[in-house]
Amino acid sequence: MAASEVIPDIATALRAVLPAECVLERAEERRPYECDGLTAFRELPAVVVLPRSDEEVRETLRTCHRLRVPLVARGSGTGLSGGATPHPAGVLLSCARMSRVLEVDPVSRIARLEPGVPNLKVSEAAAGFGLYYAPDPSSQVACSIGGNVAENSGGVHCLKYGLTIHNVLGLRGYTVDGTRIELGGLAPDGPGLDMLALTIGSEGLLLIVTEVTVKLIPRPPCAQLVMASFADVQSAGNAVAAIIATGIIPAALEMMDRKASAAVEPFVHAGYDLEAAAILLVEADGTPEEVREQVEEIEAVLRAAGAGALRVSGSEAERLLLWSGRKNAFPAAGRLSPDYYCMDGTIPRKHVGQVLEAIGQMEERYGLRCMNVFHAGDGNLHPVILFDANEPGCWQRADRFGAEILELCVALGGTITGEHGVGLEKLNSMCVQFSPGERAAFFAVKEAFDPAGLLNPGKLIPTLARCAEYGRMHVHGGALPHPDLPRF
Amino acid sequence: MMADESVLEGWRERIADAARAGVPLRLRGAGTKDFYGEGLAGEVLDLRAWRGIVDYEPSELVITVRCGTSLSEVEAALAARGQLLAFEPPALGADPSLGGVVAAGLSGPRRMFAGAARDFVLGTRLLTAQGELLRFGGQVMKNVAGFDVSRLLCGSLGILGVITEVSLKVLPRPRLEETLCLELSAAEAVAAFNRWAGLPLPLSGAAWSQGRAWVRLSGAPAAVRAAREQIGGDPAAAAVAAGFWSALRHCQLPLFAAEGIWRLSLPPATPPLALPGEPLIDWGGALRWYANPPDGVAVRAVAERAGGTAQCWRGAPTGTRFHPLPSALATLHRRLKERFDPRGVFNPGRLIHGL
Numbered sequence A: 001m002a003a004s005e006v007i008p009d010i011a012t013a014l015r016a017v018l019p020a021e022c023v024l025e026r027a028e029e030r031r032p033y034e035c036d037g038l039t040a041f042r043e044l045p046a047v048v049v050l051p052r053s054d055e056e057v058r059e060t061l062r063t064c065h066r067l068r069v070p071l072v073a074r075g076s077g078t079g080l081s082g083g084a085t086p087h088p089a090g091v092l093l094s095c096a097r098m099s100r101v102l103e104v105d106p107v108s109r110i111a112r113l114e115p116g117v118p119n120l121k122v123s124e125a126a127a128g129f130g131l132y133y134a135p136d137p138s139s140q141v142a143c144s145i146g147g148n149v150a151e152n153s154g155g156v157h158c159l160k161y162g163l164t165i166h167n168v169l170g171l172r173g174y175t176v177d178g179t180r181i182e183l184g185g186l187a188p189d190g191p192g193l194d195m196l197a198l199t200i201g202s203e204g205l206l207l208i209v210t211e212v213t214v215k216l217i218p219r220p221p222c223a224q225l226v227m228a229s230f231a232d233v234q235s236a237g238n239a240v241a242a243i244i245a246t247g248i249i250p251a252a253l254e255m256m257d258r259k260a261s262a263a264v265e266p267f268v269h270a271g272y273d274l275e276a277a278a279i280l281l282v283e284a285d286g287t288p289e290e291v292r293e294q295v296e297e298i299e300a301v302l303r304a305a306g307a308g309a310l311r312v313s314g315s316e317a318e319r320l321l322l323w324s325g326r327k328n329a330f331p332a333a334g335r336l337s338p339d340y341y342c343m344d345g346t347i348p349r350k351h352v353g354q355v356l357e358a359i360g361q362m363e364e365r366y367g368l369r370c371m372n373v374f375h376a377g378d379g380n381l382h383p384v385i386l387f388d389a390n391e392p393g394c395w396q397r398a399d400r401f402g403a404e405i406l407e408l409c410v411a412l413g414g415t416i417t418g419e420h421g422v423g424l425e426k427l428n429s430m431c432v433q434f435s436p437g438e439r440a441a442f443f444a445v446k447e448a449f450d451p452a453g454l455l456n457p458g459k460l461i462p463t464l465a466r467c468a469e470y471g472r473m474h475v476h477g478g479a480l481p482h483p484d485l486p487r488f
Numbered sequence B: 001m002m003a004d005e006s007v008l009e010g011w012r013e014r015i016a017d018a019a020r021a022g023v024p025l026r027l028r029g030a031g032t033k034d035f036y037g038e039g040l041a042g043e044v045l046d047l048r049a050w051r052g053i054v055d056y057e058p059s060e061l062v063i064t065v066r067c068g069t070s071l072s073e074v075e076a077a078l079a080a081r082g083q084l085l086a087f088e089p090p091a092l093g094a095d096p097s098l099g100g101v102v103a104a105g106l107s108g109p110r111r112m113f114a115g116a117a118r119d120f121v122l123g124t125r126l127l128t129a130q131g132e133l134l135r136f137g138g139q140v141m142k143n144v145a146g147f148d149v150s151r152l153l154c155g156s157l158g159i160l161g162v163i164t165e166v167s168l169k170v171l172p173r174p175r176l177e178e179t180l181c182l183e184l185s186a187a188e189a190v191a192a193f194n195r196w197a198g199l200p201l202p203l204s205g206a207a208w209s210q211g212r213a214w215v216r217l218s219g220a221p222a223a224v225r226a227a228r229e230q231i232g233g234d235p236a237a238a239a240v241a242a243g244f245w246s247a248l249r250h251c252q253l254p255l256f257a258a259e260g261i262w263r264l265s266l267p268p269a270t271p272p273l274a275l276p277g278e279p280l281i282d283w284g285g286a287l288r289w290y291a292n293p294p295d296g297v298a299v300r301a302v303a304e305r306a307g308g309t310a311q312c313w314r315g316a317p318t319g320t321r322f323h324p325l326p327s328a329l330a331t332l333h334r335r336l337k338e339r340f341d342p343r344g345v346f347n348p349g350r351l352i353h354g355l
Helices: A003-017 A027-033 A054-067 A119-129 A145-151 A195-199 A233-245 A258-268 A288-304 A316-327 A329-336 A349-366 A394-411 A427-433 A436-449 A464-475 B006-021 B071-080 B098-104 B149-153 B186-197 B221-231 B238-249 B296-305 B327-340
Strands: A047-049 A071-074 A091-094 A101-105 A110-113 A168-174 A180-184 A208-215 A222-230 A252-257 A278-286 A310-312 A339-342 A369-375 A380-387 B025-028 B043-046 B053-057 B062-066 B121-127 B133-137 B162-169 B176-183 B203-209 B212-219 B261-265 B280-282 B287-291 B309-314
Touching: A003 A047, A003 A054, A027 A047, A027 A091, A054 A071, A054 A091, A054 A168, A054 A208, A071 A145, A071 A208, A101 A119, A110 A119, A119 A145, A145 A208, A168 A195, A180 A195, A180 B327, A195 B149, A222 A233, A222 A288, A222 A316, A233 A252, A233 A278, A233 A288, A233 A349, A252 A258, A252 A316, A258 A316, A258 A329, A258 A369, A278 A288, A278 A316, A288 A310, A288 B221, A316 A329, A329 A339, A329 A369, A329 A380, A339 A394, A349 A369, A349 A380, A349 A394, A380 A394, A394 A427, A427 A464, A436 A464, A436 B133, A436 B149, A436 B327, B006 B025, B006 B043, B006 B121, B006 B162, B053 B071, B062 B071, B062 B098, B071 B098, B098 B162, B121 B149, B133 B149, B176 B221, B176 B238, B186 B203, B186 B212, B186 B280, B203 B238, B212 B221, B212 B238, B261 B296, B296 B309
Parallel strands: A047 A091, A071 A091, B025 B043
Antiparallel strands: A101 A110, A110 A208, A168 A180, A168 A208, A222 A278, A222 A310, A252 A278, A252 A369, A339 A380, A369 A380, B053 B062, B062 B162, B121 B133, B121 B162, B176 B212, B203 B212, B203 B280, B261 B287, B261 B309, B280 B287
16 A cells, blocks of 8 residues: 555545544654664654544544554654564554653552653652652653563663563553453453563564553662773673672662773763773662662772772762763764664673673774674663764664674574664564574464554564565675665 | 473363364363363363472572472472572462462462562463464563563463463562560451551561461561561461461461451451451451351342452352453453463363353
């Protein structure tokens, strides 16, 4: 079906059930929705719908289902894997106008939210009760809770406080045909299969969510950050293992390599040690006594593991300053280079030295620079490849570079995505991580929820044909058959 | 002792035979949960032969075990390195297998504070109806590649296939653990549990039984000491405390001697329910056990009105054992089952009647 045939039908049908201002048809109105945070992938959606209520979402779904039109849901569009890239013949459903905090219940320690509520707003709404919402992706000022559910988003405090899946209690929404569905809730561990767990991180392929109930937890009264410098990456990696071995689970445990600290330092003036091959940021939180005990112990472990300079935050302002560099790693990359490409593999922690060394060799091979920030506590690596999209062939090289890093992650027992999702971006890498039988199982899940394949089609699971094609390219030594052709 | 690969080969044959003959398989580990679920059907496929710890690296906080490995073996290995399974799976009989622990997905007293069984599942291997061995998730904490089938399998009671291997996140043992006892009514206890849960206290258990609230604190010594001051009550002797939490976890308190037992899952702040008899309360108010309620239908209605569900744990159920599913959800279950196990080989009717 050509896009031109679909547009008038679907737009007319949607206008019949939705207020006119909810349906955007003009190209200039649709343009802002053509991509998410992965800007290399762009598609103009046939229609954009901006529902304001549960019922308007339902009507949108029923209309799309009746006319067999694909539908892609979008939160704030900060995703990094193309999960919200529109379908050219489909509807883009933006949750931007569904951004009310419906309830904060300090006794049950929960918040009920519409999907468009920005992540940080949840903690702000709960702050008066001494509570907060734990997952804190770097984009938390903007990213929406609905998007977090779709991607099972993480952040820098996952080791101790978990990912979205550990902090969402319930979802309400609709299946593809507009049937109301409710998963989880305040009562834990309900009957039947854990559809809540299956839905979180399903990238908009299974359901459309209209309400999210999250767990709120008490804000620790005190937090302190220890920064340590290491002369080599392997020692920093060993220090991470040594901290875990003491029985401490730090609130956060982050690593940056020299290239990353050099990139952010001029930007934030945090006082990072630019001589160090790697720096570790280790945060302790809890009661003041507990934090004091933990910080002393962490310092001792870091010293024994060969740390050079050690710095402990003496104030909340200093703690936030030391964090600011880590949190600004991506914008800093944007200052260093016209374009950057952020990867998201996870590895067993013990392999960090080996992986960073291999990435160093790949930099030479691909002729591109790569800086590394690492959620060291949970093994989630974010290599940031710097490139210039205007230089012919450069994006293709960056893309291959990234794919090779992910293949290494898989070979070492890790995964191609720790928190950014597969979307469109990592479809090829899915062929490396999963066997045909495993991918068939994913399609089976998809069909059980969405037999017509209308919700975010073409994302998350690569087809057999696509993997066969990718396999053939692989045989040719990693070099693309037609490096000059735009592939997306 | 590690098993050899021929074990899985044998299972593949049994699965193929079962599909051909139309005689389903009843997946079974140590059999400690034979009572659990809607009913048993089919020929037993004993899963204990596929056993052993495949990989355990304490500094990675992950253990990978085959399904037939006993819980006691896993807990001993973890204890030797100062770690534990933080969801405290119950042993409802001699010594369950880890495959059974994950397939049932049950969690103990730490559930509301540390997380549920499924929160600790990082990866699984699944032997499917087609005889394929599939791997979902992995051995790393953060992993969003593909649908989270591993966590879907946790609590699936084997209806989607044989869980042959699991990787679980483990945690360090708390440095210090203390239990406080307070004489409170059920209403006072539920209110207090929810108040304390909103404060930065190192809670790891909050239960109430026969007029007494039991509050467990686990963590850094400084934090435990500070919390003790805040909560008050009387510290329980270490052996008494250990005995109580173990009996609560493994369903061995006196209430569990009853013939009929109902297990209610509720929003934690739910005030005491209008049901006859005194419950045993766990999970800070979210889990309530009732012995021999006269009317199961009423139990289910009361739980539902409170926003929860009720399960007939032991004894004769009224209708189904598990709380019935809304129809939209039941449809999704049916469609998933049809796709994973089209011939109905695995544990038919165990999780849901007729499925």
